[in-house]
Amino acid sequence: MLSNTDFLSLEGTPGAFTVKVNVRPKYIDAAKCTACGLCTQYCPRHLVDEYNEGLSITRPIHIDYPQAVPASYYIDPETCMHLKHGTCKICVPVCRSRAIDFSQTAKVEELEVGAVVLAPGFGRVPESTLAKYSYGQHPDVVTSLEFERLLNPSGPYQGHVLCLSDQRHPKKIAFIQCVGSRDLGCDNGYCSSVCCMYAIKEAMVAKEHDPSLDITIYYMDMRTQGKDFDAAQKRAQEQFGIKFVRAKVADVTPWGKKGLKLTYSTMDGAHVFAAFDMVVLSVGLDAPKDAQDIAKKLDVELNAYQFCDTTPFAPLNTSREGILVVGAFQGPKDIPESVTQSSAAAGIASVMLKQQRGAGYVIKSYPEERDIAEEEVRIGVFTCHCGINIGGVVDVPLVDQYAGGMENVVYHSESLYSCSHDAQQVIKQKIKEHNLNRIVIAACSPRTHEPLFQETMKDAGLNRSLFEMVNIRDQCSWVHANEPEAATKKSMDLIRMGVAKARGIKPLAEHTVPVTPKAVVLGGGVAGMTAALTLADQGYHTTLLEKEAFLGGNLLAIKKTIFGVETEKTLKSIIDRVQKNKLIDVCTQAELVDVAGFVGNFSSVVKLNEGKTSKEVTIDHGVIILATGGTEYVPKTVLGKELVKSDKIITQRELETRLYAKNKKDLPNSVVMVQCAGSRGDDLNYCSKVCCNHAVKNALMLKDRNPKAQIIVLYRDMRTYGYAEEKYREAREKGVVFIPYETSAMPEITKKGGSVEVSFFDPILREDVIIAPDLVTLSVGIVPQGTEVLSKLLKVPVTADKFFLEAHVKLRPVEMPVDGVFVCGLAHSPKPLDETVVQAQAAAAKAAIPLVKGMVHVAPIVSNVNKEECIGCGLCVSLCPYKTIKMVVMEDKKKKAETIVASCKACGICAAHCPTFAISMGGFTNEQIYSQIEAFGKSIEENV
Ligand SMILES: Cc1cc2nc3c(=O)[nH]c(=O)nc-3n(C[C@H](O)[C@H](O)[C@H](O)COP(=O)(O)OP(=O)(O)OC[C@H]3O[C@@H](n4cnc5c(N)ncnc54)[C@H](O)[C@@H]3O)c2cc1C
Ligand code: SF4
Ligand code: SF4
Numbered sequence: 001m002l003s004n005t006d007f008l009s010l011e012g013t014p015g016a017f018t019v020k021v022n023v024r025p026k027y028i029d030a031a032k033c034t035a036c037g038l039c040t041q042y043c044p045r046h047l048v049d050e051y052n053e054g055l056s057i058t059r060p061i062h063i064d065y066p067q068a069v070p071a072s073y074y075i076d077p078e079t080c081m082h083l084k085h086g087t088c089k090i091c092v093p094v095c096r097s098r099a100i101d102f103s104q105t106a107k108v109e110e111l112e113v114g115a116v117v118l119a120p121g122f123g124r125v126p127e128s129t130l131a132k133y134s135y136g137q138h139p140d141v142v143t144s145l146e147f148e149r150l151l152n153p154s155g156p157y158q159g160h161v162l163c164l165s166d167q168r169h170p171k172k173i174a175f176i177q178c179v180g181s182r183d184l185g186c187d188n189g190y191c192s193s194v195c196c197m198y199a200i201k202e203a204m205v206a207k208e209h210d211p212s213l214d215i216t217i218y219y220m221d222m223r224t225q226g227k228d229f230d231a232a233q234k235r236a237q238e239q240f241g242i243k244f245v246r247a248k249v250a251d252v253t254p255w256g257k258k259g260l261k262l263t264y265s266t267m268d269g270a271h272v273f274a275a276f277d278m279v280v281l282s283v284g285l286d287a288p289k290d291a292q293d294i295a296k297k298l299d300v301e302l303n304a305y306q307f308c309d310t311t312p313f314a315p316l317n318t319s320r321e322g323i324l325v326v327g328a329f330q331g332p333k334d335i336p337e338s339v340t341q342s343s344a345a346a347g348i349a350s351v352m353l354k355q356q357r358g359a360g361y362v363i364k365s366y367p368e369e370r371d372i373a374e375e376e377v378r379i380g381v382f383t384c385h386c387g388i389n390i391g392g393v394v395d396v397p398l399v400d401q402y403a404g405g406m407e408n409v410v411y412h413s414e415s416l417y418s419c420s421h422d423a424q425q426v427i428k429q430k431i432k433e434h435n436l437n438r439i440v441i442a443a444c445s446p447r448t449h450e451p452l453f454q455e456t457m458k459d460a461g462l463n464r465s466l467f468e469m470v471n472i473r474d475q476c477s478w479v480h481a482n483e484p485e486a487a488t489k490k491s492m493d494l495i496r497m498g499v500a501k502a503r504g505i506k507p508l509a510e511h512t513v514p515v516t517p518k519a520v521v522l523g524g525g526v527a528g529m530t531a532a533l534t535l536a537d538q539g540y541h542t543t544l545l546e547k548e549a550f551l552g553g554n555l556l557a558i559k560k561t562i563f564g565v566e567t568e569k570t571l572k573s574i575i576d577r578v579q580k581n582k583l584i585d586v587c588t589q590a591e592l593v594d595v596a597g598f599v600g601n602f603s604s605v606v607k608l609n610e611g612k613t614s615k616e617v618t619i620d621h622g623v624i625i626l627a628t629g630g631t632e633y634v635p636k637t638v639l640g641k642e643l644v645k646s647d648k649i650i651t652q653r654e655l656e657t658r659l660y661a662k663n664k665k666d667l668p669n670s671v672v673m674v675q676c677a678g679s680r681g682d683d684l685n686y687c688s689k690v691c692c693n694h695a696v697k698n699a700l701m702l703k704d705r706n707p708k709a710q711i712i713v714l715y716r717d718m719r720t721y722g723y724a725e726e727k728y729r730e731a732r733e734k735g736v737v738f739i740p741y742e743t744s745a746m747p748e749i750t751k752k753g754g755s756v757e758v759s760f761f762d763p764i765l766r767e768d769v770i771i772a773p774d775l776v777t778l779s780v781g782i783v784p785q786g787t788e789v790l791s792k793l794l795k796v797p798v799t800a801d802k803f804f805l806e807a808h809v810k811l812r813p814v815e816m817p818v819d820g821v822f823v824c825g826l827a828h829s830p831k832p833l834d835e836t837v838v839q840a841q842a843a844a845a846k847a848a849i850p851l852v853k854g855m856v857h858v859a860p861i862v863s864n865v866n867k868e869e870c871i872g873c874g875l876c877v878s879l880c881p882y883k884t885i886k887m888v889v890m891e892d893k894k895k896k897a898e899t900i901v902a903s904c905k906a907c908g909i910c911a912a913h914c915p916t917f918a919i920s921m922g923g924f925t926n927e928q929i930y931s932q933i934e935a936f937g938k939s940i941e942e943n944v
Contacts, residue, residue: 001070008108010116010298014322014352019111025104026074027083028061032099035063035071035422039091039100047079049156053146055164056156061091061100065154071421073099114356115322115349118308119342120294122285122328125180125188133176133252133281139164140260141252141279144175144195144202151205153387153416161206161213163278165258169210170277174262175199176249177219181284181332182725190305191725192284192332196223199282200236207240208481209392216243216274218264221717225689226334227809227829228799230680246740247272252279267740267763285332298323303723307331312561312834313570316345316841324348331722336813337835340842343814347845350852351537357852367461369507372437377503380411380436381495382427384418384443386473391416393477395488399442402492402940406499410434418443424456431460438466438502442495444473448811463507465860465923470498492940500935504928508860513902515600515622517851520545522592522790525553526571526833527825527840528627529578534844536583540851543619544578545590545606547786551575553629554826557653559660561833562697562727595793596883598903599623599820600856623820623847626790626804627840630826633688633781635678639746648756649749649776652694659701667706668774672758673699674747675715679781686801689830691779692719696727698777699736711736712771714747714760739763749776782830795881795905796821803829814843818905819856822847861923862904863911869918870896876910876919885910 008020043059051064060080063073081088082102092100124145127136135141140163142150153159163170177199181192196219203215222244224233236242247264255261255275262274287306288294295302300318301309308318308325316324326341327333333341350357381403385391396414404412411434415423418441430436439462441453446469454464472491480487517540521532524546532542550556555571578584587608593616594605600622607616632653635643643649650658652673658666673695679688692715699711713731715738720728732738739762741747747760752772759770784803791798796816797805804823807815814822824843825836850856863885865876872895876885884903887895897910897919911919911926920926 002109003070004074007294007297010323015114015355017113017116017322019113019116021109021111023107023109025077025106026072027077027080027100027102027104028073028075029099029101030070030072032097033072034097034099034425035073036096037063037073039073039095042090042094044088044090045079045081047076052154052156053143053149055146055149066417066422067420069421075100114353115324116298117342117345117349118294118298118300118318118323118325118329119327120288120290120329122332123288123291125283125286126186129180129183129186130281130283133179133249133279134254134260135281138252138254138260140170140258140277141281143179143281143283144198145283147202147206147280148198151202151209153385153389153391159209159388159392161209161278163258168258168277170213172214172216172276173203173206173278173280174260174274174276175203175215175217175280175282176252176262177217177282179281179283180286182220188284188286188305189726189729190332190723191223191721193223193721194332194334195282195284196221197226197229197232197334199280200224200233200242202280203242204232204236204240207242211482214243215240216245216276218245218247218249218262220246220248221719223717223719223721225687225692225719225721226336227803228686230685230687268766269764285328288329291329300325305723310834312563312565312832313574313837315834315838316341316348322352333722335810337838339810340813341838342842343845344838344841347534347538347841347848350845350848351534354537354539366458369458369463370437370461372462372466372507375435375437377408377438378410378434378436379406379408379438379440379499379502380427380430380434381406381409381440381442381499382418382423383412383414383472383491383495384441385414385416386418386444386477387416390443390473390477393481393484393487394472394491395484398488399472399491399495403440403442403495403499406496408438408503409499411436419449419452424452424459427453427456428460431457431462437462438468438505440468440470440495440498440502442470442472442491442498445471448808465508466502466505468498468502468505470494489940493936496938496940497932497935500931501928504925504931505923506925508922510860511858511901512855513600513858514855515850515853516602516620517854518542518619518621519623519625519847519851520592520602520604520619520621521625521627523553523627523629523825523827524548524551524578524586524588525627525629525825526555526574527629527827527836527843528553528625529574530837530840531625531627531824531844531847532578532584533574533581534841535848535851536581538844538848538852539583540848541583541585543585543587543606543621545592546586546588547591549588551578551586551588554631555833557657558833559656560697560701562693562724567833592790592793595624596903598858598882598884598905599818600850601902602820622851623822624794625840625843625847626794626796626816626821626823626827627825627843628784628786628790628827630782630784630830633678633684633783635683635778635780637681637683638677638749638778639674640682641748644749644751644756646751646756646776648774649778651778651780652691652698655698655775655777656694656701659698659705664705667702668709669706670710670771670773671699671702671712671775671777672771672773673711673713673777673779674749674758675713675718675779677778677780679779680716684781684783684801687719687830688779688781689719690832691781692717693724693727693832695777695779696720696724696731696736699731700727700734703731703734703736707734710773712773713738714741714758715739716741716743782826784827787827794818794821803827814839814846820847820850858902858904859906861906861921862901863899863906863908863919863921865897865899866918866920867896867898869916870914871916871918872896873915875913875915879909879913881907881909 049058149155589609822843824839
């Protein structure tokens with residue numbers, strides 16, 4: 001990893017590029033720096049801390065934040081007294097590691113690479129755009145980025161929300177949305193997609209810090225179109241009391257001695273004033289400021305907004321072969337989508353580099369594992385503040401002190417971020433110094449952080465199973481956020497139980513199993529086909545199973561994207577490529593009926609239907625990708641009322657088909673489009689993400705074919721996020737009328753003789769309107785298909801809305817919690833074509849990892865049968881949901897149970913039901929669980 005480095009130039013062709021970079025000196029030897037921070041304490045000069053958005057002061061020698069990677073300090077040459085004036089050098093003797101090195105100079109390096117991925121992120125909205133909101137004139141008008149730092153424990157006020165003017169606690173805060181987005185005044189005609197959701201997040205976090213805060217969010221449309229995002233807005237409203245006001249804020253001016261006054265107009269044209277202590281500007285994501293420079297040096301094309309230009313079927317390919325783009329530089333987007341794009345790009349790049357696969361691998365080595373069999377139990381307990389995530393509620397010093405008093409605990413300490421690089425160094429050092437042989441970390445979720453700490457154990461020469469993680473964040477500071485004393489006591493209880501369990505931990509053996517280098521992709525829509533092609537391009541045999549008699553899925557019914565890109569031809573060519581690919585077996589009319597096995601070694605039974613007959617085949621494969629898509633929802637109710645049946649009421653998809661009819665006479669002269677007619681209601685309580693775009697696309701197409709057509713779109717929030725905002729504007733310019741409705745006064749659709757009437761409240765006219773259009777078009781939303789059956793077959797979870805639930809929203813967005821199972825497309829959540837294609841490429845990239853490695857590590861926590869105790873009753877064999885216990889015949893002809901370790905998921909059902917207690921779970925033996933329960937029964941005082 002080259003940080004502090006500038007890209008200079010690129011030459012060559014795909015597969016053989018030469019990249020020239022300038023590595024700037026850090027003046028610190030990263031190999032020696034332990035990130036102890038002593039140098040910063042002694043450095044006499046001040047420097048505005050850019051990481052904290054200029055809201056605090058740091059020193060020329062510093063690290064940006066505790067978890068920075070690489071965890072090495074660096075010196076700012078512009079402010080360092082030695083580098084500027086040849087004086088000072090106080091840091092040199094202060095540094096105990098002798099890491100300061102003023103002799104370092106800049107180095108130009110040449111890198112030979114086969115592919116390039118651009119990820120320069122986003123830039124800032126110009127300050128001139130913020131000026132009308134008094135930004136830069138009044139200190140209590142801050143940007144959302146500055147507010148993000150104010151909320152952060154490593155921010156300027158350690159996470160306390162204070163006014164910058166006088167450090168008082170604000171009582172009233174306003175968020176203003178769409179600052180620098182959806183604004184032609186600053187040439188940003190697009191929607192930044194993320195600011196509605198981050199404003200909700202920031203407002204909720206601020207309320208968690210100070211529940212008395214009065215927060216109002218001023219918006220045009222709340223664009224919370226992502227998976228489960230509407231639920232977050234509901235929580236913000238109902239649980240946190242955050243107010244949402246649909247209004248365009250005209251300006252912000254100083255008010256009274258310290259306050260700020262907002263002037264805004266409401267839908268009915270009224271001008272309203274409101275006073276606040278602090279105003280947060282939800283700034284959009286601009287293109288990076290050096291976008292043109294990057295584009296010129298790399299010869300890639302930019303779009304009108306200076307973001308990298310791409311197409312919906314190849315969303316990560318730039319205009320130059322061999323150069324890919326991911327993240328916000330491809331267009332504004334959030335973290336899960338950025339992470340998904342990165343996985344996808346890594347997969348595409350690995351196709352480009354496949355000839356070189358295996359070259360240049362460096363296999364990490366670990367010190368020899370210490371044999372602790374004869375050692376006395378020596379436990380180290382490390383308690384984490386997690387910034388203020390835990391420390392803001394739980395009294396961490398008290399908990400740490402309490403842990404120190406427990407039997408066998410020979411070392412204990414607290415840290416601000418246990419997951420930071422320097423904290424790992426400390427853990428390793430303390431293991432050595434105190435000869436620790438069991439480690440308990442009281443911190444956040446083991447789901448995300450256990451592997452990191454286990455890696456540290458291995459680096460320190462200990463078996464990684466000699467580790468116990470206690471989750472005092474989710475289970476204490478989060479769920480008891482308003483009861484700090486109870487949260488502190490519960491933390492003590494959980495640590496006492498963790499230590500009790502740790503006393504009985506034994507090292508567990510690790511197993512590896514070979515992988516069948518084949519994949520199964522379920523679903524032959526654009527997601528499934530893209531995933532299959534990406535895997536085949538990497539060289540892996542893939543079986544594509546489609547339940548219908550043909551490939552193509554939902555895209556077969558779509559003619560063009562909202563941006564006018566024809567889809568029919570490209571879809572045909574994708575189907576053609578899939579069918580001709582020698583590494584892809586296409587099975588149509590296929591149904592997955594059974595799956596056995598585990599990552600690397602699945603065995604699936606597939607039913608192949610041919611007319612009235614069918615046959616079953618078994619396929620062995622290493623991974624499976626779920627791309628089963630979704631369908632248009634058939635609503636039972638629309639806008640809270642039973643759906644009226646009439647041939648004048650159709651769905652957006654049906655309208656799209658009619659719009660391509662040859663005869664113009666069949667086209668309607670008047671249409672009322674009703675948005676959220678299914679989604680965001682009683683039937684489906686989520687946003688289907690694509691229907692606002694669909695409505696705008698159809699409205700524009702109808703205007704194109706029949707310019708006289710009168711079109712009214714009744715909506716709750718027009719969610720034309722990203723560049724689709726341009727099309728929303730174009731539709732308005734072409735005369736399409738958009739009228740918002742509130743859930744408290746929903747439009748009504750009724751039948752009157754042969755016609756259909758729509759009545760609704762017009763917020764501008766301030767009166768009820770009744771219209772009898774030629775057609776009513778419903779945006780009915782999307783539902784997943786078949787996920788419940790598959791979730792049972794594969795033992796994977798679904799959300800309350802029946803979409804597949806990924807392993808982690810941000811960190812593992814295309815992986816399912818069951819190893820070797822991946823998800824993409826509509827089966828994951830509603831999304832448009834380009835996002836589906838990227839997700840499919842990402843799922844294929846992730847699925848290829850075990851196939852490339854050729855083997856998988858099996859978690860050491862598996863069931864273990866004590867053959868002496870086993871009476872061979874076979875109960876465990878019948879109960880194990882993963883078919884992972886078999887009966888074996890022993891030498892004495894007696895039958896005994898035996899675990900197939902590779903497929904054991906450690907659910908513990910067998911151990912819980914064994915009548916003779918012959919089965920125990922590695923890491924969760926009966927003795928360990930009993931001692932944990934015993935520790936639970938003790939009081940805090942007893943233990944101290
Ligand atoms: C106020 C605010 C709050 C947000 N909150 C959330 C949230 O809660 N959840 C969420 O999902 N999303 C949130 N987002 C969006 C999130 O920040 C983006 O999705 C994400 O940062 C995009 O990742 P990226 O890697 O593309 O860009 P960036 O995070 O901008 O990273 C780009 C990196 O590239 C480096 N770089 C730039 N140019 C070059 C170059 N020429 N050479 C080498 N390196 C270069 C930059 O220094 C930077 O480190 C928020 C955004 C804002 C503005
Ligand atoms: S509508 Fe779009 S630009 Fe405006 S705040 Fe919401 S996400 Fe940002
Ligand atoms: S119409 Fe569809 S995309 Fe638009 S807000 Fe409603 S559910 Fe979301």
